[in-house]
Amino acid sequence: MxxxxxxxxxxxxxxxxxxxxxxxxxxxxxxxxxxxSEGNRTLAGRLNAFGxxxxxxxxxxxxxxxxxxxxxxxxxxxxxxFVLHGTYPHSGxxxxxxxxxxxxxxxxxxxxxxxxxxxxxxxxxxxxVVRPGLLSWSDIGFGPALKRDPLRAFALGLGLGLAVxxxxxxxxxxxxxxxxxxxxxxxxxxSVHHTSALSFAFFAVTAALTAPIAEEAFFRGYILRAMAVxxxxxxxxxxxxxxxxxxxxxxxVGLVALPLMVVGALLAWGYARTGNLITDITAHALNNLIGxxxxxxx
Numbered sequence: 001m002x003x004x005x006x007x008x009x010x011x012x013x014x015x016x017x018x019x020x021x022x023x024x025x026x027x028x029x030x031x032x033x034x035x036x037s038e039g040n041r042t043l044a045g046r047l048n049a050f051g052x053x054x055x056x057x058x059x060x061x062x063x064x065x066x067x068x069x070x071x072x073x074x075x076x077x078x079x080x081x082f083v084l085h086g087t088y089p090h091s092g093x094x095x096x097x098x099x100x101x102x103x104x105x106x107x108x109x110x111x112x113x114x115x116x117x118x119x120x121x122x123x124x125x126x127x128x129v130v131r132p133g134l135l136s137w138s139d140i141g142f143g144p145a146l147k148r149d150p151l152r153a154f155a156l157g158l159g160l161g162l163a164v165x166x167x168x169x170x171x172x173x174x175x176x177x178x179x180x181x182x183x184x185x186x187x188x189x190x191s192v193h194h195t196s197a198l199s200f201a202f203f204a205v206t207a208a209l210t211a212p213i214a215e216e217a218f219f220r221g222y223i224l225r226a227m228a229v230x231x232x233x234x235x236x237x238x239x240x241x242x243x244x245x246x247x248x249x250x251x252x253v254g255l256v257a258l259p260l261m262v263v264g265a266l267l268a269w270g271y272a273r274t275g276n277l278i279t280d281i282t283a284h285a286l287n288n289l290i291g292x293x294x295x296x297x298x
Contacts, residue, residue, distance in 0.1 A: 157282025
């Protein structure tokens with residue numbers, strides 16, 4: 001069984017202020033010891049494999065599959081609605097398939113598609129992480145840790161959110177300067193300029209509130225924590241941020257996935273610094289909210 005030190009060690013990234021990693025390792029070792037003392041070899045075996053690169057990559061692939069399946073079900077439901085109840089009002093084609101395409105690119109369709117991805121995240125966390133006993137919802141971040149100096153965690157999140165946004169914008173400008181295409185997502189979201197206030201508000205909530213909660217739970221609360229416990233903070237931050245950027249490729253971001261990987265690394269530091277998911281949810285939400293506001297104003 002893999003030995004786990006009860007405190008910070010080389011590779012934890014303690015010099016960067018990521019003190020939560022040592023605490024995560026203590027909790028992990030305690031869970032292994034309890035499983036062994038109870039004679040639960042199945043759980044002990046699962047915990048021994050916790051944080052392997054193959055495991056977190058497999059879970060991310062399963063998330064993409066779940067996203068595709070749930071997205072297909074959403075598309076079929078919408079298509080059936082258009083067939084039975086008439087066409088989407090903004091297309092005017094009389095074709096249910098064309099109406100579906102228009103609807104999926106509308107703020108309502110985009111918002112529901114985002115909720116589908118977020119549902120997939122919590123489904124994978126439930127089936128692959130929580131039910132097998134690897135982490136609890138509290139371990140992932142939805143528990144007592146939220147009460148750990150929440151005002152400080154929120155304040156740090158605000159500052160980190162501004163930093164994340166500025167870093168992302170600088171990287172996008174640099175990519176534009178060398179002729180790389182980085183406007184695909186903005187073009188995809190142009191429908192927000194031709195919608196009702198209610199539809200836009202729904203889209204904004206899914207982008208700036210529910211998305212940060214779900215994505216931070218998966219990429220920082222689970223993947224970062226799992227990798228950092230086993231391999232230390234630097235590798236945990238690298239893997240969680242790369243997978244964070246790659247997952248967004250399914251949303252059509254294209255090369256914007258590269259700046260998102262850098263953003264993911266900053267968010268990894270934020271969560272490991274405080275051990276409170278409020279920090280990352282706040283930073284992620286602020287970054288997305290600024291993006292939504294700028295999108296509406298252009």
